[in-house]
Amino acid sequence: MPLINAPAFAPELLALFDDLGTERVDTRVIQPAEPFLDMAGEDLRRRIFLTESETGESLCLRPEFTIPVCLRHIETATGTPKRYSYLGEVFRQRREGANEFFQAGIEDLGTKDFAGADARAIADAVRILKALLPGRPLSVTIGDQSVFEAVVAALGLPPGWQRRLVHAFGEAAKLDHLMERLASAEEATDLGAEVEALLAAGDDAEDALVAHIDTIMQATGYSTNASRSPLEIARRLKEKRVLASTELKPVQLEALREFLSLSVSLKYAPGVLGTFADRAGLRLDEAVDRFDARVAALANIGVDLSTVTWRAAFGRPLDYYTGLVFEVTPRDDHRVLAGGGRFDRMMTLLGAADAIPAVGFSLWLDRIQAMRSAT
Numbered sequence: 001m002p003l004i005n006a007p008a009f010a011p012e013l014l015a016l017f018d019d020l021g022t023e024r025v026d027t028r029v030i031q032p033a034e035p036f037l038d039m040a041g042e043d044l045r046r047r048i049f050l051t052e053s054e055t056g057e058s059l060c061l062r063p064e065f066t067i068p069v070c071l072r073h074i075e076t077a078t079g080t081p082k083r084y085s086y087l088g089e090v091f092r093q094r095r096e097g098a099n100e101f102f103q104a105g106i107e108d109l110g111t112k113d114f115a116g117a118d119a120r121a122i123a124d125a126v127r128i129l130k131a132l133l134p135g136r137p138l139s140v141t142i143g144d145q146s147v148f149e150a151v152v153a154a155l156g157l158p159p160g161w162q163r164r165l166v167h168a169f170g171e172a173a174k175l176d177h178l179m180e181r182l183a184s185a186e187e188a189t190d191l192g193a194e195v196e197a198l199l200a201a202g203d204d205a206e207d208a209l210v211a212h213i214d215t216i217m218q219a220t221g222y223s224t225n226a227s228r229s230p231l232e233i234a235r236r237l238k239e240k241r242v243l244a245s246t247e248l249k250p251v252q253l254e255a256l257r258e259f260l261s262l263s264v265s266l267k268y269a270p271g272v273l274g275t276f277a278d279r280a281g282l283r284l285d286e287a288v289d290r291f292d293a294r295v296a297a298l299a300n301i302g303v304d305l306s307t308v309t310w311r312a313a314f315g316r317p318l319d320y321y322t323g324l325v326f327e328v329t330p331r332d333d334h335r336v337l338a339g340g341g342r343f344d345r346m347m348t349l350l351g352a353a354d355a356i357p358a359v360g361f362s363l364w365l366d367r368i369q370a371m372r373s374a375t
Contacts, residue, residue: 003087006102007369009132010087013104016128022085022106027068029089033058035067035350043317047092049099061091066320066343066360067350069107074352080110087365097366105340105362109347114290117359118324118342119297125328125338125361126303132368136375137331140307142266143314145169145341146323147273150287151259155252157182170315170325179256182248255280259312266308270295273312294324320346324359330371337371338363 003010017024033050040048040063049061062068065086073082087104106124111117122140129138148169152162161182168174214230248256258280264272270292277284299305316325316339325341340361347356 003102006087007365009369009372010102010365013128013132013363013365014085014087016131017085017087017104017106020083020085020106020124020127022083025069025072025084025086026088027062027065027072027086029062029091030059031062031068031071033060035071036060036063039067039318039320039346039349040064041317041319044092047094049091049093062089063092064090065103065105065362066107067346070109070346070350070358073109074347074350080356081112082109083107084109102365103362104365105338105360107358107360109358110356111359112357114323114342114357114359115293115297117357118294119301119303121324121340121359121361122298122308122326123301123303125326125340125363128363129328129337129368133330133337133371133375136371138307138328138337139309139331140326140328141309141311141314142324142326143170143311143316144287144291144324145315145321147284147287147291148259148312148315150284151256151282154282154284155248155256157248167319170313170317172313175260175313179248179253183253255282262310262312264310265306266295266298266310267305269310290323316341326361335367336364337367 007013014024030051033048036048037045037058044063048063051059051061053059065088069084069086073084084107085105086107088102089100090103091100093099106121108117108121122142126138126140130136145166149162149166152165157165165175165178168178210230217230259276262272262276270288273284273288273291277288295305298308314325315321316327320343321341322344323342326339327336328338329336338361340359342357342359344355344357347358348354
């Protein structure tokens with residue numbers, strides 16, 4: 001079926017997908033909105049075109065392909081490993097350019113060689129761009145959310161703070177704000193003497209705290225159907241109290257800042273990461289081993305490591321990433337031509353019975369077309 005208004009190079013791109021051994025798939029333009037609202041990230045959520053079915057189900061125009069491809073894989077009960085490719089229209093509000101545009105990419109579902117699959121995703125994105133933009137020098141930037149998570153966990157922060165920091169990964173302003181907050185503890189908000197006493201009593205007083213909150217909700221006519229349950233409120237209050245009183249020691253905060261400042265050629269990155277872990281006294285063995293395995297896999301398939309930069313603070317504005325994240329740009333330009341990463345938790349969150357490792361990338365076809373037209 002022809003793709004109306006697709007870029008002129010679409011047949012060339014589809015031939016490249018075939019050469020890479022992928023299976024072409026398409027997905028419905030109208031999608032359930034909930035998975036995108038839950039997993040896509042704040043930036044994309046703001047740009048989604050929402051609507052509603054006759055039965056009240058929240059729907060949206062397809063804003064990207066990764067979630068729909070994963071849903072289709074689950075619905076069709078297709079076995080893994082599987083490498084899908086796609087090319088079609090997506091719809092999102094944009095500050096520049098059309099709100100309806102074409103996107104293409106590859107999703108690798110079920111490959112258990114994590115390092116090999118990560119390396120292949122990066123290499124395939126670069127190979128496609130080199131074919132579509134011959135002679136144009138490219139740069140690759142990679143980050144790793146799992147390494148950041150390992151650093152945050154090794155610092156001994158409470159789970160609530162770990163979630164906050166991980167959620168902000170890749171957004172420099174948010175991380176800076178959170179680290180400023182961690183530099184000094186805050187006094188907890190006055191919640192009333194009885195609630196304060198029950199919170200101070202710890203887990204032993206949880207039942208009493210829940211009963212107290214329930215009594216207040218009943219007295220004020222506050223419906224639990226419209227809000228959290230008394231137990232959920234009690235646990236949230238306890239977490240907020242812990243978060244408010246948490247303060248990182250200067251040496252811990254300095255270690256976190258030092259990690260986020262790391263930015264080197266991937267050729268030297270394993271040594272730099274290992275040295276950082278040793279100097280900071282952080283146990284990052286598993287994360288470092290995974291990182292080193294990916295670097296070795298990239299070298300083994302012929303990727304020039306000197307064209308790849310590892311930035312410890314680099315992330316992408318989608319909530320579903322769990323490990324590798326990467327982007328490819330022209331060497332002399334900031335425009336992202338391809339971007340992707342690993343999203344191992346998504347398949348089970350979308351309803352898959354078993355955990356399925358996943359990695360992939362998308363291509364910005366309008367930007368590629370503009371660069372082809374300019375040459």
